[in-house]
Structures are given as C-alpha cells and as structure tokens.
Amino acid sequence: MSKNIKAMLAEKLAANTHRHASAQQETVVDYGRTHIMIPVEAIDPNPYQPRRIFPQDEIEALAHSIAEAGLIQPITVRPVGERYQIIAGERRWRAHKLLGKNSIESLVGQTEDSDMAIYALAENIDRQDLSDYEIGKALRQVEDLFPTKKRLAEALGLARQDMYRFFAFEELPPAIRTRLDANPRLLARSAAEGIKRTLGEIRQKGVHTEAVIDECLMHCWQLLEDGELDQTKFPVHLGKILTAREQEGIISDRQVTDISQAGKRVGTIVRDTRQFVVKLQAGVLSDQQEIELQQFVQALVSGKGKVSQVVTH
Amino acid sequence: MASATPTRIIAVANHKGGCGKTTTVVNLAAEFGRMNLSVLVVDLDPQSNASLHIGKKHPSEVTVTCAELLLSETEKLPLAIHEETHIPGVSLMYGSLNLGKSEDDLKDGTPRPSEELRDKLSPLMGVYDVILIDCPPSLKLLTSNALAAATHLIIPIESGSQYGMYGVTDLMKHVSKIRRINPGLQLLGALLIKHDERQTVCKLIEGTAQEQIGKLLPVRIPTSTKVNQAAMAQTSLHGMDRTAKVTREFKQLAALLAAELKLNGKESNDE
Structure with missing residues (x-):
C-alpha cells in the first residue's frame, strides 16, 4: 500500500x-422529539411570547443570513390540533415567511402551557434582546406559576433584587407606560427603578400636585425621546426640575387654574412671572371654536378692541 | 434515465451480522450507477453503515430518514431522498438510530406493520431503475418491511462460517412467511462473501448453501482489505481500486444481475 x-x-x-462520536450524542438527546420540515403556513406564534416588537430590519437581516447560510438551528414547536405553535424561533419563522419559504426545519416536542411562557421568557432573557420593560410584563404573566417570588427569580436565573427592578415599570404613570409600549427599549430597569424612587421621595414631600409631577415627568420623557437626556440621568434630572419648580413657586406668584368640561379637567391656565399659558387637550374645542379663539386672542393682543363682539359671536 | 422496465427492488437481507449486506448494497449500487442506471439505496439498518459510507451528511443531521418516513405520510418522501452521495448516480434514503424506535411504533401504530415501506416507496415505481434495501441484522419488522417491499432478494453469506449457516433455515422460513403478503418476491440467490476456494470450510459451506437456499449466485466475493479501505475512504471499491479482484467480482455480479433483471443500462466504458 502506498504511503x-x-x-x-x-x-x-x-x-x-x-x-x-460527536453526532451520536445529539441523537440521544433529541430522542423522543421529531425532527421534521413543517409548512410555514401551519405554524402559529407562541401566545405567551413576551416580545412585542419584531423590527422589520432585524427580520430582514436574519432572512438575508438564512438565505445565504441556511437555517443553522431548527425552530422548536409543539403540536396544537392540526397546527403547530412556536416554542422558540419566532424571528426565524418570520424570516422564513419573508423569504417565501414553504417549510421550515423544526423540532417537535410536547410542552405544557406554563412551560411555554417560561421557555419564551428564559430564551429571550438569555439572549438579552428582549427589553426590560417587556420582561417586566412577562414576569407578571408567569409569576402565578411559582409559589414565591424567590422561586420565580431562581427559575429564571435572576438575582431577587434584580428581578424587583423589572417590576418598577408598573409604578410609572400610565402616560409613560403608553409611550413605553411603542418604544420599550428607551428605559432600562435600573432607570425605571430610579424614577420610581424619585417619585416616591417627591410625593412624600407633598409640595407638588400630581399634575405638576406628571408634567415634569413628561418633560423629561420628551428629552429622553429626543436623545437630549441620557436615561441614567433621568431620575436625577427629574428630581432637579421638580425642586426648581418648588423654589420657583415660592418666588414667583405662579397661579394655576384648571379648565373643566363636564367635571373633567381638560386643560389649565398657568400664570407666572414669565408666561401666561392656556393649555387645552386636543378635541375639547371644535375646529370652528379654535379658529374663533385664535381670532379672539389675535384681536386682544393687537389691541384692536371689539373683543366683546368676537366673544359673544 | 427513467426506463421502460419496471423498478426492481432488491432487498439484501440476512439476520447474521457482518456477512456483507452493506458491502453488497454499496458496491452493487456503485456498479449499477456506473452502468448509467438510476439507483436508490434505502438504509433500513439502525447502525446506518451504508449511510455513513456513501452519505454526504451524518445520519443525525438528516431531517427525514427512513425512521421518519416509515411513520409519516407519503408527502415526506421527497424530503427523504438525497441525490447527492459519495457515489455518482446513487441516491440515498438515510438510516437512523431512531429506526429502532420506529420498529416499535410501527407495531403499535399501523394496521399493516410489515407493509409500510412498500406503501412509502410505491410513488418511486418507474422513477428509479433499481432500489437496493440494506437490512438490519435481525428478522424483525424492519427486515419484514424490506422483504414485503422487494421484488427480489439477495442473501449474502459469509463463506466458510458455520455460524452463518445456522441462521439460514430461519431466514428461509421467514421469507416463505413474507411471501403470503408478497407472493412475487423472487430469490436471486445466496452470495458467498469472504470466499476462499482453497479452504475446505468454504467449499463445504458452498455445498450446504446450495442445498439450503436452493440458488447460489455464480459470483464469489473474495476476502479483501480493499473492502475496509473503501469504507474508511467513503468510496466504492471501484473508487478505491478498480483493478482489484474484489472490484471485478462486484462488476461482474452487477452485469449479471442487470441481464437477469433486464435493466436497460448502457455499458459503461472503463475510463
């Protein structure tokens, strides 16, 4: 035989x-799971999926990589009636749909409802691409499955203190949470916890009305959305402007008058040393009324008189 | 490639281990492929040696192997066929460790446990010229499925081995049982493997095999290290050493079977 x-x-x-040798092991691990191609159309997302947003550009990038290199890891599904539900791999499935593929390589396993939620959550926490706000919401969904919070934290591999930070989002005012729904990545759990603490301190002092607190909060939020305020500085900045407001209130004779409609506050008139501000929620006045108000103010400011005519019109 | 002649399904079966089933399947497939016949190898052995030998993937990486196909609907058939193998012109349906489990599931879950493979292969009639089925070393359901699906049968026997002869009676009984559901099954003959005509034991077994099985294929496969070399190199005997005696014997066997089975292969030129 030659060399x-x-x-x-x-x-x-x-x-x-x-x-x-390296393949044999997998066969044993996957024993009892079927490894098959499943039509993309026969698959539904996990109803317990905490992820709320699947950015189109990320799915496109993933689709591009799948088109180039193929699917590296099959998705995991469970049979539900005639169809299948995703346990792990919703992004990969969406990418397949985007590519117009007929079928997707899948592992089929049996999974209980409670485990579906934990899997989806654990997978996303591990990969660190789910926002803290979404994790916080998802934690609430699954906490009943555990006897204590401590056990919940253990099941997810989180420190207990850290887990409580996720719950801080719930203490934020509804207005902020509505904005977070649309943009969950803007605020991390430590910032949320910081805001919660600042709000607690302010309320304890009792110098500001809820309306003022909300106003300052939304002011900071706008700065955050505009990229002018770093989220880590949010709690401190909020504390600062609220304190400033407090002092301003003492020096200036700031007056706030609520405008009500059918017993509900729909706006304010604020007067201080620098400004006179009339604020109304959108929709309180009809289009016609808004035009009249503008004309009225214009007439008033330009000093042309005949004010009473406009008003009584 | 799709010829006018009907597809021949040749089961290579013997529940004795190590008698040369996989070697026969791989090299017959390779020689048929070289005759421009379209060939499919169906690996029903949980050890999947034929798949490990000619397959480009490891069986554990394959989505639909014989194990999944047997327990599924026919729609999976296209996913089970892999046209790319290490042997030109030869397609493969992979074996899998899970075939052991499939065997149990077949027993419980199907109305005609022995006829699942025949059912699953039926859409391929007329598509391939030859389908070669490599059987596991047992007489259980997987082998029954192969025998029920087959049109023809080859029984490899280790020449000179007393142990190899013991099982032949049981095998022949099993074959006659299977003929109740597959009356058309034809015995092509016993194939003596690791044969050495100088040895007394080989001569003796030759006589007994003729007696017990009734039909011996006229080709004798000699012992050769090339067989093991080819398995290691993941190629056919032809790919390993085209002039070796063992290679020539398989070539002759393929030619002979092609003639007997009226396979319309074009004679290949030995480039």
Missing part, C-alpha cells in the same frame, strides 16, 4: 470517528 493511501485512510478514519 499516500495510508495517510489518506488514517485521516479519513480519524474524521469519520470524530464525526460519528
């Missing part, structure tokens, strides 16, 4: 043995 063949055989033997 070449000897070397080739030795190399082949080593490669074959290695290939088989």
